[in-house]
Structures are given as structure tokens and as C-alpha cells.
Amino acid sequence: MIKISFILNGDRVETWVKEHEMLLDVLRSNFNLQGTREGCGMGECGACTVLVNGAGINSCLFPALEIDGKIVETIESLADKGKFHPLQQAFLDHGASQCGFCTPGMIMSAKAFIDDYPTAPETVTEAEIKQALAGNLCRCTGYFQIIAAVKAAMKEQV
Numbered sequence: 001m002i003k004i005s006f007i008l009n010g011d012r013v014e015t016w017v018k019e020h021e022m023l024l025d026v027l028r029s030n031f032n033l034q035g036t037r038e039g040c041g042m043g044e045c046g047a048c049t050v051l052v053n054g055a056g057i058n059s060c061l062f063p064a065l066e067i068d069g070k071i072v073e074t075i076e077s078l079a080d081k082g083k084f085h086p087l088q089q090a091f092l093d094h095g096a097s098q099c100g101f102c103t104p105g106m107i108m109s110a111k112a113f114i115d116d117y118p119t120a121p122e123t124v125t126e127a128e129i130k131q132a133l134a135g136n137l138c139r140c141t142g143y144f145q146i147i148a149a150v151k152a153a154m155k156e157q158v
Ligand code: FES
Pocket: 037, 038, 039, 040, 041, 042, 043, 044, 045, 046, 047, 048, 049, 058, 059, 060, 061
């Protein structure tokens, strides 16, 4: 076991990890952060997406050892004192979450996209949103509601 230290949802934390353990398992087992889901476990579905130093990654394939010294954000970091993040609220308002299994990963990918968006958020196109969410699969919504939700959340930031 190896000790690592990193910033998790705003707090500095330490934990012990096995050499080949993946970040997804460490988040769920060591920190009880159950919002990050395991879908495929093979880097295909995006359900396990979290942010590392602001970039969306598939935590099912990301070695936990590489987190040492970095900043990790999970879906649990978004709501502020019981108030939903604009993305969460927009997903709710637009029916963008049905079974909800893909939703945490979808929202974290959308957050990385929005945080990094280079120009005025109201200028976003559907094509840009589709590209940003290309690594996140949803079996339920048909994606229209998801794209509408991301667009609405971006307009709210104007
Ligand atoms: S569970 Fe990680 S990409 Fe599917």
C-alpha cells in the first residue's frame, strides 16, 4: 500500500492505495463518494467521469497513484449548501436525467467544458456540446434533453 495526498472536493485528504488500484474504486471505497458510477469499467461509457486538475477523466482507468498532489472534483462537490449547481438544476428542469446512471459523469464532463469555454457561454453551439459529451453514453434520454440542459446552464452563467 502507498500513501497519497491530494485535494478532494476542496479538502486536502490522505489515503492508502494499492499499486494498481483505480481512482474510481478509491473514491467509492475509501471516501464513500458513491455519486461516481461504474458503468463499463473499460473507459467506454463515461459514467465514472470526474475532474482531475479541471479536466474530465475516466476514473475507472485512472491509476489512483497518479492523483498524488492533484485536485480531484466529483459530483458531490457541485451543490452548494443544499442548492444545486446550475448544471444540476438544468438537468432537473429539462428532464435530462431518467435512470440517472449516466448523469454524474455527464454533468462532470459538461462542467469541464463550461469551465474551459473560451468565449461567451451564450454563443455555444449544439455541435460543441455534442463533442464535449461524446465520451458519455446515455441509454435513456436520446441526448436532446441533455444538450438542452447544458445549453440552458451556460446561458444562466451569462
Ligand atoms: S465506467 Fe469508466 S468509462 Fe465506463
